[in-house]
Amino acid sequence: MKNLNSVFAAYLIAWGVFFVYYLTVARRAAALKEDLERLKSSLNRGK
Amino acid sequence: MKKSSLGGAVVMVLLAAAAYAAFFIAPTDSRQGVVYRIIFLHVPSAETGLVSFFICFIANLAYVFKRQPKWDWMGIAAAEVGLAFTTVCLITGPIWAKPVWGIWWTWDARLTSTAVLWLLYVAYLLLRTLIEEPDRRALLSALFGIFAFIDVPLVFGSIRWWRTQHPQPVIMGGPGSGLEPTMRAVLFFCWVPMLALMVLLMHSRYRLEAMRGDLDLVRREAEAA
Numbered sequence: 001m002k003n004l005n006s007v008f009a010a011y012l013i014a015w016g017v018f019f020v021y022y023l024t025v026a027r028r029a030a031a032l033k034e035d036l037e038r039l040k041s042s043l044n045r046g047k
Numbered sequence: 048m049k050k051s052s053l054g055g056a057v058v059m060v061l062l063a064a065a066a067y068a069a070f071f072i073a074p075t076d077s078r079q080g081v082v083y084r085i086i087f088l089h090v091p092s093a094e095t096g097l098v099s100f101f102i103c104f105i106a107n108l109a110y111v112f113k114r115q116p117k118w119d120w121m122g123i124a125a126a127e128v129g130l131a132f133t134t135v136c137l138i139t140g141p142i143w144a145k146p147v148w149g150i151w152w153t154w155d156a157r158l159t160s161t162a163v164l165w166l167l168y169v170a171y172l173l174l175r176t177l178i179e180e181p182d183r184r185a186l187l188s189a190l191f192g193i194f195a196f197i198d199v200p201l202v203f204g205s206i207r208w209w210r211t212q213h214p215q216p217v218i219m220g221g222p223g224s225g226l227e228p229t230m231r232a233v234l235f236f237c238w239v240p241m242l243a244l245m246v247l248l249m250h251s252r253y254r255l256e257a258m259r260g261d262l263d264l265v266r267r268e269a270e271a272a
Contacts, residue, residue, distance in 0.1 A: 002082075003080060006142050007082060007085055010138075013135075018131065018248070021131045026251070035262060
């Protein structure tokens with residue numbers, strides 16, 4: 001099974017890229033949600 | 048179970064099924080050996096990247112004509128997702144090329160036009176960070192996105208129009224081209240999870256951008272109050 005390591009490496013890297021990208025989107029969304037909630041509550045307090 | 052979690056689980060099952068098909072159902076290539084199995088990842092990633100950039104192009108055109116923020120959000124979501132798939136294509140290609148060609152990279156028409164495509168969409172994302180005003184940012188990036196899309200037909204046609212080190216097309220390549228039937232069926236099957244992953248990622252990224260739009264609106268209201 002010559003070059004099987006290359007095939008595994010390609011699959012691991014590809015899945016890694018997609019997983020890391022999905023994580024960054026999820027983290028950005030969570031941070032933004034927090035900001036939005038904070039801003040909304042501070043606006044409500046100001047009214 | 049949340050809808051997005053269910054979608055993620057379905058995509059993961061499909062990806063695992065595609066990997067199983069690529070490793071155990073597709074026959075081994077008599078000349079390249081097992082390393083050719085990278086095409087079941089490389090080709091669907093490349094094609095999905097091009098589909099994402101096409102969606103970005105449509106969204107950019109729609110924004111220029113309609114000036115609705117949702118098209119700007121769709122444009123950025125599609126560009127970022129397309130970039131992720133093209134990154135995978137540009138990484139897996141050299142991993143396949145080294146054992147088969149003996150080199151990691153060569154500046155032929157397909158590889159060069161794909162590298163330029165990647166750089167163009169990186170520039171698209173960078174451009175968005177440089178402009179503060181939302182409407183101006185959306186319009187300029189839409190215009191740049193329309194310009195960047197010119198490279199997509201070049202990438203698609205490069206192996207059809209010019210002699211390249213990159214293999215000739217295995218899909219829509221004309222008479223005498225293509226793959227052995229089982230390999231072709233597995234290749235199309237492997238494309239399904241990639242498209243499903245594209246939809247999942249684009250949906251998450253679109254929601255993020257929509258939320259950013261809401262935040263901008265609330266901020267502006269707060270400043271006006």
